[in-house]
Amino acid sequence: MESLTMHTEVAPRVPWLRYTWRLITYRPWLFVANLLAWGAFHGIPVLTGLAVREIFDALEGASRWGWSPWAFVVALFVAEMSRLGAFRLGFGIFIDQWYILESLVRRNVMDHLINAAGARLLPDSSGAAVTTLRDDIHDVGDWVEGLTDLGGLVVFVSASLAVMFSINWLITVVILLPVLGSAVLGITMAQRIRKYRRANRAATSRVTGFIGEVFGAAQAVKVACAEENTIGYFRKLNDTRRKAAVQDTLASELFNSATHLLIELSITVVLLLGAQSMRAGDFSVGDFSLFVSYIWPLGFYMRYVGNIMARQKRVSVSFDRLTKLMVDAPENQLVAHEPVYLKEPLPTLPQLRRVPADRLQSLAVLGLTYVHPSTGRGIHEIDLSLERGELVVVTGRIGAGKTTLLRTLLGLVPAQEGVILWNGKPIGDPATWFRPPRAAYTPQVPRLFSETLRENVLAGLPEIDGKLELALDRAVMDYDLHELDRGLDTQVGPRGVKLSGGQMQRTAAARMFVREPELYVFDDLSSALDVETEAKLWQRIDRLAGATCLVVSHRRSVLRRADRIIVLKDGRVAARGRLSELLHTSAEMQALWHGQDEGDGHVSDVALSDTAPMARTA
């Protein structure tokens, strides 16, 4: 959210012009059609103003054409109806253009984040990234849409000024001052108004966020008897929001009223100067009505033109944020012309193909290093090797770098140094290499998506007879399936909240098993499992002939099984070897091992129960 509050006066240096051009040319005819429709819509009032003027002049018997006023009433009617037609047409296509372009940019960003080579670190939280994907892309669509208006506005402004100038140059010049004033107003106020709008939004999201937190913790609030105090805090947040909302409304209303007032000032000028000329007979009521009818749109259009500079800054900031989100993307990736599948049939999914070179014989890691740029924590010069069929366990205290090691190996964060050898051959981009069918991964806190259980596990794999059931069985989900009311078709809820913590982990494990990768990578898989379930899981993994596993764990049962243990301390390898050796040679291993119980030496670690379900299901 913080990134949103930066409202730079200086637009960032992004090739906004080139980006805009690429966007316009994605559906060029749609843009041209918009330009024409809105050009007509904004331009026609020049004609209606002229028609009304002729009506009044004809009434006074001063028609330049000698025609009856009725002829001009007909002309006025035709003009109004054509304008209506232009509006109808324009309205049918402006939103198409806007949302097609939004879809394109969104697709390009998401595709790069998901599929491109190299590590992907979101610059901010995923929540902030969503804000960028929603609001900044909205601004991009809005920007191009605004450009289609601009054509018509330029037509109206130049044509109406020309007409007015030809009628009475002095009045035109004098009223131009307040009209220009509204352009200046547009330039100066836009930023400030957005600032208040942002503050209002932030205050609102504090309110909604707090409601979410309180009801997410309803039991804790009740148990602590903190209802009244919590509501008291809620009241403060509400009050802050009220003030922000008042400021926001006041700012935009002042802006609006000021524009109105400038226009009324112009009309007064026309009245006063016009009265002189009217008495002299060289300014008719028709001329007056024409001036009045032009001044209103002129004032608002000038404000808009002033606003366009602010919009250009805004879209530059949006382009900048979007390209930052894509980090290392090639220059035009953001606006690349790719299909968005809004109408055409969806693309077919590629099949998993196994080639002999994928078959894992050995994996070696040399000098792998990644230091987090801001915290300075990370892993340093890690060596590691793994043969087919082995179980290698990485262990260590919290913050020792276990998870970072896995993520660096998998290319999820960029290794700063080090080589990874697959069957002795160095691999280029780990992010695209360590994917099925070569590897699959389950993180410590797995993320599920609000789809069915089946879709979560398969995630795009074709449903081949028995494979899914087998994977669920290996992940010890068989029993849970009977418990869930709709089995595989159960909707797991947002982020999987309808499942217990253990079920979420095992679903994620099933997602890994069903891919039958050469290498299983899992981070503390058993942290939310009770001991019995975990034991079953390991028994079933054992049955997978030749499964190769790289695992983070500090559970004794897992450490005992390990063919090799890597003990990490402060991001470096403190010791390596089999458990029996390490318990003698490594002080860190001893500390970890004995930290697990200070009681009866022969009792296993976590006993008796699994952890509480994550969902608030009764």
Add this chain to the structure above:
Amino acid sequence: MNSANRTNLRAYGELLARYVKPYSRQALALSVILLGGIGLSLLSPQIVRRFIDLAQAQADLRLLLYAALAYLAIGLTVRGMDVAVAYLGTNLGYATTNRLREDLARHLLGLDMEFQNSHTSGELIERIDGDVTSLTNFFSQFAVRLVGAFLLMAGVVLVMFITDWRVGLVMGLFAFGSLGLMVYLSRYAVHESEEERQANAELFGFVEERLAGLDEIRANGAGPYTMRRLYEIGRSWYERTTRAWKRRGSLWVFMMGFWGMASVLSLGLGILFYRQGVFTIGTVFMLQQYSMMLGDPIERISHQIQDLQKALAAIDRVRSLFALQPSISNGHGEHLPEGALQVQFDDVVFHYDDGDPDEPVLHHVSFQLEPGVTLGLLGRTGSGKTTLTRLLFRLWDPKAGAVRLAGQALPRVSLDNLRQRVGMVTQEVQLFEASLRDNLTFFDETIPDERVIAVIRELGMGAWFDGLEKGLDTMLPPGGGGLSAGEQQLLAFGRVFLQDPGLVVLDEPSSRLDPATEQRLEHAMDRLLQGRTGIIIAHRLATVQRVDEIMIMDQGVIQEHGRRADLVADRDSRFHQLLTAGLEEAFA
């Protein structure tokens, strides 16, 4: 209007009376200004007519100057009034709805756990903020604006009538006919706009989830699938949102048509009567100006009526929430004694309301715990151990039997006092996006800072605290980010220390903490249990080492309960079996 809507309108009246009354002076000022503005804006075209006719008649320049200045003065006043209305309206709208939000939140928080567990917090955000926000307009300016728009329309038509009754008749019929049509058409847009909001929520929900799970999508090769889903959802989003836009567009097309026709019609009538010598040229111009003024109220009324439909639906939902009542009553006002509390379960039977009464979660549970004793509670998930502790807080009441603290049956004790005297630390710690102080005191402003800081130091977090630049004012990020699981647990202990209860229920943390962090927690746990009765839901045998008594639950029944030392010594006890062979053999 059907009867449900009528009921809701009455409810609207009641809510309005309850929430707007305290602000009646502001509301009155708002109404006066709004109506005054309407009256003034009816004046402007009259002045312009006068001006034109004067100019045509070669009148004195001074008169013309006055007329022009009057025009400007009216403009200035009307704009000033607009600003005042915006200020008063927004302020009033939020001041009143904020109170409704607070009342609603308080009410919902007071409802049973059954309610809390069957509603996601996202849903409640929508109920407490979304629905109430759509009432903001209704609590401040709806009635005035609606009446005002009608008055403006009627005023314009009346002025036209006065000018010439035939013009008034034609334009009146045209305007009110258009209004009827507009209101009729605007119904259709409401549904599509709801769809649009839903489509946006789905799309960005999808995007947010996938970005949060980026690692797994990438490392499990689900990229092409995810993109395909994005296309699928994006297509549905595109169809629904553009449809809503186009639907709204047809309303605007209608309005555009109205403006155009009104102009043509009024000029036509003007020509007719000017030719008959009934109108001056200034009058023709004035009528055209007035006819342009008719569009605005029509647009506004149709807008307000769309809003009204949404607001009535919102009022209905708000009302139905207020109608819910908790089944846990507040108790008879007795107070629990100071110091450690005695715990007694007497033949307690319990099942959840959506559960099977024939398979209760607690099945005739009876036991007693003397003051100051620490009990270790063991059992698998579903054995009833968590439920048992929940009954102590009266999150639920037993279906049969009684729970007593210090000899008092719980329903006799005031609910506030009960929950003050019983404290709980769960595995999942709920932190708020608020200051460290508020997180520890649970927003209780009466607790002095010195006490809070003392507790932090007692927990062994002194060094961490000293490193905080803003001390107790440090804002914790949402979701407790930036704090380790262990630190979050320690803060939860801190809350209970400040609460100073006589009975503590601990759901012992286990899984994700490394052994070193655990030790700090155990130290805090020991301090907390001093001089208090304690019930620990134990996950680790190390914890069980230090308790006085052990109770093992299985399928809602107490399988074993006794002093720990006795059970260890008794080779036939379940606990003894667990301690020795059982676990090791099963998992080795």
